Amino acid sequence: MKKILIIEDEKILSEMYQFKLEKEGYKTMSAMYVDEAIDLANKNNPDLVILDILLPKESGINYLVKSKNFDNIKNIPVLVISNFDDNETKKKCFDLGIRDYLIKSNYDPKEVVSRIKKILEV
C-alpha cells in the first residue's frame, strides 16, 4: 500500500484529500508544520508528499530545502497543491525538484488523485 504524506494547514482540506486518497487505496498521514512533516517523513518514508505553500510558522518551500539534508527523504516526489499562485514561487519550487504545482481550487480531489497516480507510475 503506497503511503502519502499531506502537508496542509487547513484541516477541512487535509481531511478531504485524506478521505479521497484512502478511498482510492492509499495510506495517508498529515502534518501542519514543516518540522513536523520532516519528522513524519523520516519515520514513515512516504512514497509521495502533497505540499501546501502557505503554512503557519514557515513556508512550504522550507520543507523542500530542509528535506535535502536527509538522504532517505530527499528523493521522495513532491506534488505542490496550493492556492498561492505566484510565478516566482512556482519557479523556486520547480528548481527545488517538485514534480508538479497545482492550483488547489482548480482541481477536484479525483483529479488530484489521477495526477498522483501518474507521478507514482513513473
Add this chain to the structure above:
Amino acid sequence: MILPFPVYFLVPSAFLVAIVGFYSWVKSKKSENLLFFLLTICQSIWAICTFLMWKSCDVDINIIFWDKVLYFFTPLMVALLYHFCLEVCQVSKIKENKIIIGISYALAFLFSFLASTNYLIDGVFRYEWGCHTYAQGGHNFFLAYLLVFVIASLWNLYRVYRDKKVDDNLRKKTFYVFIAFLIYSFSAIELLPAYGVPIYPFAYLCFPLFSIIITYAITEKNIFISGVATDVLIGFILVLFSTFLFFPEIQLGLFGKIIIFILLLISCLLLLKHNHEDSKRKEEAEKLSKLKSEFISIVSHQLRTPLTAIRGYAGMLKDGDYGPLSKKTFEPINHVHESSISMIKMVNSLLSVTRIERGKISLEFEKFSINNLLDECIDDVSIKAKEKNLNLKYIKNKGRLPLVNGDFEKIKHAVLNILNNAVLYTSKGEVIVKAYKLDSFIRIEIKDTGIGLEKEEIKNLFNSFSRGKRGTEVNTQGTGLGLYVAKNFIEMHKGKISVSSEGKDRGSTFFIDIPIKSSFLKGRDFDLK
C-alpha cells in the same frame, strides 16, 4: 526704430494666449474650449498685426495694410467673445440668445468685409510715439457694435458671478473670465488715435495683463482644464525669453525689468510647486494601485480556500464517495459543485486582470504545436457542448502547421476563454474550430451559430468588465473579464485577436492570430509593462 515698450509685449502675450487656448481645446474638446481657442487665435492675430503696424510706421501702405488685417479680425473677435461668454454662463442654448449670437456673427462678417474697403479706416495719422489709421464713416458703427457686445458679454459674466444660486465652480470661472476680459477691453483706448487723439500706447499692456490672468486662472484655478500648468508655464518662460532674444532693442527701464523679474520668479516658483505636486500625486496613485492589486490578490487567495472545500466535497458527494445519491439529491449537489467552479473561474479571471494591470505577468516560451493545444481545449469544453447538443468540431488543417513559439498555458487560456464563450452563447447549431497559416501568423478561427454581436457591441467587447448586450440575458454568470484577459495574453505574444459577426442571432467568428516566430522574445521573460 525703437517702439514704445508696451508694443513689444504684444508678441509674447499673443503666443502665450494662443498656447493656453490651444491646450484648453486639445485637452478637452468642449464647445466652450473650442470657442476660447478661436478667440485666442483672433486675439493673437490682433496683437501681432498691431505690432507689425507699429513696426512699419514709416511706410503708409504697410500701416494701412496691417491695420486692415487687424480690423478684419477684430469684429470676429467681438462676436466670438460674446458667444464664448454666453457659453461660459451656460445660456448660449436659449433661443433668444441663439438669435443674438447669430446677429453678432452676421455683423462681424459685415464689418470684416467693410475692413477690406475704405469705409472703416483710411489715411495715416502719425504722432509723437507712433501711428494709426484714421477712422472713416463706418468706424462709428463698428465702435458701437464693439461697445454693445463687449459690455453685454461682461454683463452676462457679472450677472452669473453675482448669482448666489449658481455653483461655486461656475462662479469662479465667470469671475476670472470677467476680470480678464474687463482688463482686455481697456485696450480699446488705443482706438483714440483713429480719431486724431495722440496717446502713449500704455493701454496695450492690458493684453499682457489679460494673458497672465487667463493663464493663471487656467493653470492654477483649473477653470477650463486641469493638469496643464507645467506645460503652459514652460511655454510662458520660453516666450518671455525669446522676446528679449529677438528684440534686443527693447528698453525696459528699471520698472520694466523689475516686472519681468517678478514674472519669471513667479513662473519658476509655480513650476517647482507643480513639479512637486505632480510627483507626489504620481507616487500616491502608484501606491493606491499597488494597494488595490494587493488587496485583490489577498482576497482572491482567501476566497480560493473555502471554494476549494466547497468544490472538493461537493464533487466527492456527487461522485458517490460518501454513498449513493438519490436523483433528488444529486441535482442540488451538482448545482453546488458547478457554481463553485464558476465562482473559482471568476476569482481566477479577477486575479489575471490584476496581474495584467500591474504588468506582473511573464511569459514562458516553448515550441509547441497548435494542434495539441486545440485538442486539449476541445477536450475541456466537449462535455459542455455535448450537454447542449452542439456540434463541436475541430477541422484539422490538411498540411502540417509550423510549431509556434509562445507560452502554451497563456495561449490555451485565451483560446479556452473564447471557446467557452462560443459554447455558452450558442443554444443550437455548431461551434467550428479551424487553424491555418496566414502570412507569418497561425490563425485560429472559432465560429459559432450563437447569439451574434451587433456593431456597437464589438467596439467595447475586449475591454475589462465589458459584456455583450445580450450576454447578460443569456447567461448571468460572466464577469466580462474573459475576453479582456484573452486579448491581453494574445497581445503579449505580439498577436492579434478580432471578431466579426453579421449581427444579432447570426453567430460570430473570433480570430486569434499568433505569430509563428517570436524569436526576439525568446529566452527571456517578457513583461507587459
